Structures are given as C-alpha cells and as structure tokens.
Amino acid sequence: MTPYAVLIGPPGAGKSTIGRRVAAALELELCDTDALIERRTGRTIAEIFAHDGEPTFRSIEEQIVAEALATHTGVVSLGGGSILSERTRALLEPLPVVYLEISVAEGLRRTGANSSRPLLAGPDPRAKYQHLMRTRRPLYRSVAAIRVRTDGRSPARVVGQVVAKLKHYHEKAGSPNG
DSSP, rough: OSSSSSEOOTSSEEEEEEEHHHHHHHHHHHHHHHHHHHHHSSSSHHHHHHHHHHHHHHHHHHHHHHHHHHOOEEEEEOOOOOGOHHHHHHHTSOEEEEEEOOHHHHHHHHTTTTTGGGGOOOHHHHHHHHHHHHHHHHHHHHOEEEEOOTTTOOOHHHHHHHHHHHHHHHOOOOOOOO
C-alpha cells in the first residue's frame, strides 16, 4: 500500500493548497502530515518548536510521515523540513514524489511574516529562507520523481500539471493506481 502521490517543497510552495486540489481532482483523500502532527499532539507546530525544540519536532514528524507513507493510498503532503530526515528520504525513494519548486523571492512573498512558521521567525526572514533553500533544495531534488514550478502560476494551472504528470508517471510505471 503506497500513496498515489507525495508532495514536497519549501514553505510557501503550496503543498497544502495544491495537495487539497490534487486530491479532489483525483477523487482521493489528502493526508497533510503537518495537520496530522497538530491533531496527534494537540499543539501547533510553532508550540512544539517553542516548548520542545526542533529535534523533538523532527522526531515526531519522522514517525508520523513514516506512518502516513505506509498507510495512506491517496495524496500525502509533507512538511517542508521532513526531507531533512535520512529515514524519510529512504522511504520516499520508490514513491511518486512531486517537488513543488519555488524561488526564494516567491517563497518569501507567499510566507511573509507568518509567525506559524518557526524557522522563518526573527529579524531576517530572507536570509533564513535563503539558507533553508541552500540546505534543502538538493534534498528535494534527490527524492523527486516529478518537479513542478509554482512561481507565477495559478493553483489551477499547477494542479493541472501535477495531475497530468502523475497520470503519466503511473502509466509508465504500470502502477495499479494509474
């Protein structure tokens, strides 16, 4: 049992928005691992970061992502930092992973001064986002089977591209999900 699609990308790439719309277009369920973490813990991600720190959050995230990838057959949307885990990257290797690509400028425009994003909080969110992208971009690319640029594109256009590329991926793979 594997997901039909797994969405990855940095903050602001549209994983939640695009994930909901892709799942609806394919008549599948969406599993948003960030939302699942908040439901399971009864706390927001920002609260977990503030009270327990990033290492504790990443440990919780790794476990929930592994469960979602093992049990969910629809669309799974991962948190932006989930690919930092070597275990998670290994689990993603054989899956139809869609990397929603975004530029630093567009990512900053979309995330703004969003206080619910603890890794971007502080005096220089631009420098933090640039550093985050330098670290994560190679990891996103290393696990992606499909890459879709989201800059300057409407959600409807991105969803259309994602759905078309997923259908092609599953046809090519001879997947029972295709």
